[in-house]
Amino acid sequence: MRFTFQRKTRQAHGRPRLTGRGRLILIAGTLVVVAAGVLVPLFLMQEERPPPPRQPVRTLLIPEGWRSGQVYDAVDKALKVPPGTTRATAGAAALRLPAAAKGNPEGFLFPATYPIDAATSPKSLLRYMVTTAGRRFGTTRVIQGGQANGLSLYETVTIASIVQAEADTVEDMGKVARVIHNRMAMGMPLQMDSTLNYALDRSTLDTTHADTQLDSPYNTYARVGLPPTPIANPGEQAVQAAINPTPGDWLYFVTVKPGDTRFTESYEEQMKNVDEFNENRREAS
Secondary structure, three states: OOOOOOOOOHHHHHOOOOOOOOEEEEEEOEEEEEEOOEEEHHHHHHHOOOOOOOOOHHHHHOOOOOHHHHHHHHHHHHOOOOOOOHHHHHHOOOOOOOHHHHOOOOOOOOOEEEEEEOOOHHHHHHHHHHHHHHHHHOHHHHHHHHHOOOOOHHHHHHHHHHHHHHHOOOHHHHHHHHHHHHHHHHOOOOOOOOHHHHHOOOOOOOOOOHHHHHHOOOOOOOOOOOOOOOOOOHHHHHHHHHHHOOOOOOOOOOEEEEOOOOOOOOOOHHHHOOOOOHHHHHHHH
């Protein structure tokens, strides 16, 4: 049905005004706009439609320095899937890792806070972490920084993972990285407790003589060079320390007490510091 009106020069008191762009009419007590032959109830034009309901979103925090096993367990719990599901998924998730990783995502499950919703799966979350690591670690600065030290990206991340595990504070990261670089340049074993702990799937300050005899590629007391893979998932600060270590001649360090890590190039001084560390531990126990 088409509605037409005759233009009026004046309007009666209390009636809506007619315009050239549209016409207002009253039908059954409801104002209606007629524009270009379309009949639209005015209340629909004035009233905003409510936004669609938002899906609840949770988050999962992956801290710096977590090993892949810790990440897998956290994802299982966050997504409420059977234990071991994420670990099993990791090997078949087609993750975009460096060729040197040989499918092992250790070091590339980037520490961050990730959103989780009903559509999140272990595979999608692992891919998100690896993609984030690729963006953060695959920058020109990081790649060229590693090359300047004669390192591949994978080796740079491996050093960063040791720095993340060994440094007591962010300020110490550059010095720990320098000890690693100095020892590698001199052909010395790294002798890092963190790599032994990784091999033994533990975290402790107590390293025994028997531990240092362990037959493992992660035993950096017995083997020269880097371990075959990263030993944790480092953050950006540890990676920056790996490519730009603090200048120094240090070959040794020990955290005598929290907040007091001592670096030295002297073996004799290192032994004195270790004795003080052991004394502090005895007093604490």
